[in-house]
Amino acid sequence: MNITVTVNGTTYERDVEPRKLLIHFIRDDLDLTGSHIGCDTGNCGACSVIVDGTLVKSCMLLAVQANGAKVETVEGLSEGDELTKLQQSFKDHHALQCGYCTPGMLMSATALLRDNPHPSDDEIKKGLQGNICRCTGYWNIVEAVKAASE
């Protein structure tokens, strides 16, 4: 099936099987490997991307469901080599160790800060509830998001 998806501002036309998950389309067909597959069961959030302004887990969406949509992935957050304020804040606050969950964390935090530019600690935790990190214990991630919102 032919689909047209705009990812990070670039429009791609591809022929895909309906059974292909959006995360595989992004990683394998478009070679945008920033978005990760952690659990493939919708639990971990490493594959989180923004579709038409809405945060989703791209392992729980078929690529054909994104036909006609605008998708944002971690590669599209910054322009060139400049980090976004949020990305710089993750670096400054040591909000990652192995980094596997980080692309999903960044997308969830980006979506949160768009809706709610000055979230409380509880709102940050609720906003990141769908993203699992096994290294940091979350503390520094929450600190990083809080600092980026100030």
Next chain:
Amino acid sequence: MLLREVGYARPSSLDEALALLAADDGARALAGGQTLINVMKARAGSPDALVDLSAINELKGIELGADGTLEIGAMTTYTEIMASSEARARPILGEVCAQIADVQVRNRGTIGGNVCTNDPTNHLPPLLAAIGAEFTIAGREGSRTVSAHDFFLGVYMTAVSQGELLTSIRVPAGRSDGFAAVTLGIEGTCIVSAAASLNGHARVALGCVDAVPVVLDLEATTEDAVRAAVKGANIDPPSDVHASAEYRTHLAEVLAVRAVRDAQGS
């Protein structure tokens, strides 16, 4: 994960969707996909074709009638219910939707998908049974509206048969509602849940203790009366890795009391 091969269509009208579903016994409606895609990954279900309902505007949105009745389109997401000023006419709806999973799932998951799945661990079947919701089902021959009692038929089974679609859910006016659950992790799926509605008529619905929500009419709303009503129902819940039948029976009483207290605002 690579799914089994599947067909896909995204019709833009209800009639077209009903025709596609009626034409193929192996076709399944795809709502938000937050259950079905995982079911397909696990090979617990392998539909031949998916009929994506996301482009059908007739299935979306929330209307508030003059008498306070809400008409909620089956494809309305949890996030949309939480954000809707109309849905605040029955505040418990947004409160319980906010307890389902996480932001990403709430952004995609729909009220219609939740009830049509009728997984006993879902939040909405007992809630909608307690608050007296009605379900409108469309088929090629026309549509019908059924009560929760007639809608929820068994584990993963509802009154929506092959070739039909749930189109909307009608929720009567009311404010004195409550919900309590013990879940797998905060805001995870329910181990046992209870919803209470005290709008003229006191009612509790228990989730995860039987194949369908167990609805109890209460004679009084004191703790003793609620416990007696749950005991009197002689529930026989399943045992699994998360809880024994005995523990679920205990939780049903405790959570029914908490749900009633929540409905009383205390």
